[in-house]
Amino acid sequence: MSTPVKYPRLSAAEQRALLHQIVARCRPEKGGPTPVVVFDLDGTLMDNRPRTSEILHEFAATLGPADHDAQARLAGATPSSLAYLLTDSLARLGVTRTDVVGRAEAFWKERFFADEHLRLDVEVAGGVAFARACHEAGAILIYMTGRDLPLMGIGTFRSLRDLGFPIGVPGTELVLKPDAAMPDEAYKRLEGPKLARVGKIVAVFDNEPANCNTLLEMNPDSVSVLLDTQHLPGAPPLHPDVKVIADFVMA
């Protein structure tokens, strides 16, 4: 992705070595607890920018001749032209008229945080193969996402299935936020300790530095990995033990 690198990434060779090492830790030891790998979805296993891009195209199609300029700019949105925050994306596209921005935000919000458009998400490179490798080695996969169960649960399950991630089979769990209004970081801090009931957490993956730090604190024996894709502006410094990778390519 095009976000500037702010955290030192492992080299491609180090990334490959780390991912292989984690797969090796997914093999259960005889008589020991089942290894567990925790994955965030948006910005970690999945790139949701195609979702926003398509929603902006749909919004453009609703605009009339008075908004011709904004319509043309929005219709030209591509996943790689988008920032983390919608307001920044609109500014990048040159859409600045307050009334259009307000309408675009409302239109986007209603669709971005809902089941239907989740079908547009794509995997972060290598994500499916890596998740499958962990699962096949013997780990339980927990997809722990800041998406909420009431509005996004069904679409998330369908998207995981359609992209080829292990889901709906033994050794997989999908954990969602009970309420859309809860901030993601607070949710992971609150629910994170409950993950240990599933087994021994060997690795956690997230694209938010704050979540990587929190999950590492809760599971000091795990490997905490930041996907350096996109994250909230103003993210905290990363704990020095968190590893930083670009994607899941391990070949």
Ligand SMILES: [Mg+2]
């Ligand atoms: Mg995320």
